[in-house]
Amino acid sequence: MSTTTMTLAKAITAGLDKVLADNPKSLLIGEDIGRLGGVYRVTDGLIDTYGADRVIDSPLGEAGIIGTSIGMAIRGYAPIAEIQFDGFVFPAFNQITTQLAKMRARSEGRFGAPVVIRIPYGGGIGSIEHHSESPEALFAHTAGLRIMAPSNAHDAYWMIQQAAACQDPVIFFEPKRRYWLKGEVDTENPAADAFKAQVIRPGEDATIVTYGPLVPVALAAAEAAREDGRSVEVIDLRSVSPIDFDTITESVEKTGRLIVTHEAPTFGGIGGEIAARISERAFLSLEAPVIRVGGFHMPYPVAKVEEQYLPDIDKVLEALDRSFAY
């Protein structure tokens, strides 16, 4: 077993390097990803190895980036596009939802457009407007897309490669405030199937389901709850679409209580979908209603108050209290 300590960002860099080395048809495209290496330096150095034809500094235009990626995919290439920030994906929303997601269905299965779209997402970085959003539910509602969100370096290294290998389009949400989180990456033994959720902390009394940037929050909350004598299981979803309901159901059948937390607004979010499905699948096992801990129904707030907006350890603990008090 050969493990290396890497930040989550560098694990993605290493994963992309592997993809580019293994598949000559793969290429990267995005704003500032070449010479600069991306605003978060995730593609740093790759242009030196693979050249400007495979690490493409594009003009500034998200619809153009995704639209040309679709065209290159139709031609037989495997583009991995970068959208610089979560809040800037919307000019490409049409291309992603009406074109990318539906190419396989429209061609009656003759061909699809296996494009990967990398998006640094989420808040907690003290930034300005449109740099801290969590738009995953908007894409999860569209059939034809897959959505991944890794939470740690090892997963990030392998999941970006699994996304690139997938014949369906994948939106790869990178938890930007965890880019500098270090972890052990085993570069020889692949991570589990990217579309399977993982129980990352076993427990008996309640389950917390989360993904991406809130995984460390959920783990810390579970640890704090242990001091109150509560044994809390934590599930890292990893794939936001499809969702591995089997793993969640199995957990809830054991614990009887479920908290779902994500940074995205609660209303119309992934948590609601999980709550509904688990109510259908494990109604008789539930000791309390499924509780969602998410963002408020407001535009992502200004940085000075974002800590009050974001789900944190205390909010998750409060939700656990409500669940146990029910």
Next chain:
Amino acid sequence: MTNTVHEPSEQALIQLLTPEGERRSHAEYDSYIQDVDAEMLRGFYRDMALTRRFDQEATALQRQGQLALWVPLRGQEAAQIGSGRATRPSDYIFPTYREHGVALTRNVDFPQMLRIFRGISNGGWDPRENNFHMYTMVLAAQMPHATGYAMGIQRDQAGWDAERLEKDGEAVVAYFGDGSSTEGEVHESMVFAASFNSPVVFFCQNNQWAISVPFHVQSKVPLADRAAGYGFPGIRVDGNDVLAVLAVTRWALERARRGEGPVLIEAVTYRMSAHTTADDPTKYRLDADEEAWVGRDPLARLEKHLRDNDLADELFFKQVAVDGDEMATRVRVEAMAFPDPELAQSFANVYAEAHPLIQEELKWHLEYEAGFADTTEEGATR
């Protein structure tokens, strides 16, 4: 109020065949149609006439309730046949949803095209068979795909010398209209193509009307003038002149193949019919406006040229009409014989790889539908 409208450039409309069917020589573009003999001219006429007959048949099928919708192209036959015939089979075409004439030049089977409009398929044909992409209903969404495809060609042809590029080089034609010219994706597709010098020809059929909104609301300058803003050539051509369209498109494609980058062609034409069968042009345009273009009908023009120069006899025109009717009958018979699809088939092509939600919902759907089948059988035995 000051008129701030930019003065259109003096760029002439390229025309090789006048509306009266007279051949005009052109210092630059004659050389691109030197191979066009009487047989080819008759072929273009036949293409245009068959396209118009197909359009007429499909319109009738819609009126009879056999198609959900039809998108007529009457008036745009020369723009479509001239540009389509300028391409090589290896070139890739991204059409809008009105390119039935271009489809003919790519050997797409007409009945297959009606699968979209009969509610059977959202694609209709296999784009890879004829390098003719599926119709795209979201205006201009296909434009950046065309640029991206051209960027792929560039990578496949990296290192080719000039000779090989000229012989085997591929190019892309991206079709759009005056209506979709205002969409942001047209802009981005042109910016990207210019930045990377990609082999794509942007072919705009300016048919003067975006459903009910006239061209002057879409643009204050000829669309070809916009190319200057991107740094590649823009050219205006008489879109009802099949020879001029052929020459100009050949020029643009050769240029693109040689690695000299994109071109914008504005083919000035007129949508002689409605936007779709759901449209009513009497609500927004005058008969006089339509009549003004009748004299510029692309088929009448070529017919006059063929007759005046003894390039085709009466028998030829009769045969084209007979062939058109035969084709129309085949289209009708085959289109009506398409089996209805099953919703269950739609689950298969949402994803390439196994997907738990799809599997779960398909299972539920099949069980639910099977429940009705039991009821019907019971009813039948009673």
